Amino acid sequence: MKERRDTRTWSGSKNQVQRRPRQGFLAGARCFAFRLVLFGVVWWGLAGGSLQDWPLGLFFVLAAAVSSMFLVPGQNLRLPGLPAFIPFFLHLSLLGGLDVTSRAFRPSMPLKTGIIMHRVRLEHPTARVLFVWVVSLLPGTASVQLVDQSLRIHVLDAAQPHQDRLKDLEKRIQALFRT
Amino acid sequence: MQIFYLALASFLILNILAGLWRVIQGPTPADRMVSAQLFGTTGVAILLVLAQALEAPYIRNAALLFALLMIMAVLSFVRKTAPQQSQAGDEK
Amino acid sequence: MIFDILSIILCLAGAFFFLGGTVGLLRFPDNYSRLHALTKADNLGLGFIVLGLVFASATLPEIIKLGLIWLLALVGSSSACYFIGNYIYHTPSQEEE
Numbered sequence: 001m002k003e004r005r006d007t008r009t010w011s012g013s014k015n016q017v018q019r020r021p022r023q024g025f026l027a028g029a030r031c032f033a034f035r036l037v038l039f040g041v042v043w044w045g046l047a048g049g050s051l052q053d054w055p056l057g058l059f060f061v062l063a064a065a066v067s068s069m070f071l072v073p074g075q076n077l078r079l080p081g082l083p084a085f086i087p088f089f090l091h092l093s094l095l096g097g098l099d100v101t102s103r104a105f106r107p108s109m110p111l112k113t114g115i116i117m118h119r120v121r122l123e124h125p126t127a128r129v130l131f132v133w134v135v136s137l138l139p140g141t142a143s144v145q146l147v148d149q150s151l152r153i154h155v156l157d158a159a160q161p162h163q164d165r166l167k168d169l170e171k172r173i174q175a176l177f178r179t
Numbered sequence: 180m181q182i183f184y185l186a187l188a189s190f191l192i193l194n195i196l197a198g199l200w201r202v203i204q205g206p207t208p209a210d211r212m213v214s215a216q217l218f219g220t221t222g223v224a225i226l227l228v229l230a231q232a233l234e235a236p237y238i239r240n241a242a243l244l245f246a247l248l249m250i251m252a253v254l255s256f257v258r259k260t261a262p263q264q265s266q267a268g269d270e271k
Numbered sequence: 272m273i274f275d276i277l278s279i280i281l282c283l284a285g286a287f288f289f290l291g292g293t294v295g296l297l298r299f300p301d302n303y304s305r306l307h308a309l310t311k312a313d314n315l316g317l318g319f320i321v322l323g324l325v326f327a328s329a330t331l332p333e334i335i336k337l338g339l340i341w342l343l344a345l346v347g348s349s350s351a352c353y354f355i356g357n358y359i360y361h362t363p364s365q366e367e368e
Contacts (some may be wrong), residue, residue, distance in 0.1 A: 045335030046243075048236055097315030100308050101291030104298055111304055133349040137314065142307050144356040154303045154356060180275055180327070187282055187320075194293045201296055201305075209302050209359045213309055216351050217296060220313040221289060223344050224320045227337065228282070231324050236333070243340050250347035257354045 028069075035065045081176045088172060092138055099139040103156065114158035115144070118151045118166050124177045131173050138165060184232035191225045212256050219249025278326040285319030288312045302359055310352040314345055 039061045047057065103110060122128050132151065135143040140156040155162055198217040201210060222245045230238035295308025321341040325334050 041335060042339060045332050045339055047332070048336065049330055049332030093311070093315055093318070096311040097288050097291070100295060100311045101288060104291050104295035104308055104312070109298060111299070113301065113304060132353055133346070136310050136349050136352045139311075140307070142303065142310065142356055143353055144303075144360050152360070154307070156304060156307055180278075183279060183282075187286060190286055191289060194289050197293050198296060207302060207359075207362070209355055209362065210305065212355055212358075213296065213302065213305050216348060216355070217292065217309050217313060219351075220309075220317055220344055220348055223340060224285070224289065224317050227324055227340065228320065231327055239336055239340065243336075243343065246340060246344040246347050249344075250351055253347075253351040253354055257358050 032065060032069055035068055036061060039064045039068075078176055078178050085172055085176055089134065089137075092134070092169075096137050096139040100156065111156055112158045114155055116153050116155055116158070116162060118153055118163070119149055120146065120151050120170070121149075122170060122174060127173050127177050130176075131170060134169060134173070135166070138169065141166075181232050184228050188225050188228045188232065191221050191228070195221050195225075208256075212253060215252055215256075216249065219245060219252070222249075274326045278323045281319050281323030281326065285316045285321075285323060288316030288319060292316060303356065306352055306355055306359070310348055314348050317341060317344055 040057075043057045043061050044051075047053065051057075120128060120131060122131055128146065132143045132146055135141050135151070135153060140160055141162055142154045143151055144154050145152040153162070153166075195218055198214045198221075202214045205211060223242045226238050226242035226245060230236055230242070289312070292309050292312030295312060296305050299305045299308055318341060321337050325337055328334060328337070
């Protein structure tokens with residue numbers, strides 16, 4: 001049962017995971033500063049806007065930023081791509097919700113389920129996980145299993161042209177990452 | 180406004196009750212777990228709406244916890260009951 | 272006042288999608304399809320309700336908190352979909368309706 005043992009690999013098989021080349025000091029510092037601001041905003045929101053316990057907050061924000069630098073090294077995200085991706089994502093999840101809701105409400109309940117395979121060309125581990133997530137929110141598709149390159153997808157309506165949409169999504173996710 | 184939010188919360192609770200039917204009916208453990216997912220998401224929505232209706236912001240913390248617990252529940256279910264998948268501790 | 276009306280409309284839209292998810296959960300014939308219904312419809316419903324509450328709440332930290340909760344629920348629900356789908360795929364179907 002070789003296949004079974006590999007099913008947990010979300011972000012590429014083990015021999016694919018390689019240490020990225022060390023990033024320069026400047027890039028690392030920029031990444032750290034960005035995370036400090038990010039976790040600071042998160043703390044501020046979680047505390048409901050009160051800055052009463054700021055020493056505690058400062059401690060946790062620092063701890064979160066430092067440990068995240070060890071656990072998740074720089075992601076090579078291309079942040080300017082995000083404003084283009086978010087409306088696309090919202091539009092797709094709206095379509096997905098409408099699609100499945102209309103199928104559920106219609107008395108005839110038109111379902112033609114099936115399984116399709118999709119070859120994932122994304123290399124970046126985070127991009128792959130993002131792809132698996134977003135596929136589950138696309139109209140009529142839900143990702144079932146990702147092994148190395150092939151993603152098994154369950155579809156509600158096998159007659160729809162899913163492949164084009166998946167390719168488009170892959171291209172847009174690729175645009176979010178620098179490779 | 181408060182009445183509206185309370186009505187919305189009650190409606191969402193009815194959704195959870197309907198989901199209970201699927202838990203009882205089954206037929207497979209996976210179906211029951213899908214209902215647990217329903218409880219998670221709907222529970223978050225109910226708590227958020229209640230926080231607004233009762234003007235009690237601290238209820239939002241419970242909603243945050245609910246969202247966390249849902250994924251924990253699903254993960255432990257998959258880990259514990261999946262057949263012949265004993266690779267604990269590798270990447271998720 | 273206009274924000275109140277907007278909030279009511281968005282919350283009603285959210286409730287509609289939650290209802291759709293529940294109906295799908297009860298009516299769809301196999302467990303993959305039920306998974307579809309829940310993941311998509313409920314996430315969208317939660318999104319609309321969060322948006323409705325954003326219009327009702329006043330301060331920026333509250334909005335950030337609501338956004339964080341929605342993001343966490345989105346990521347959680349989407350991963351849960353993958354894990355349960357994976358589980359169904361690996362479980363030999365003993366009881367099928």
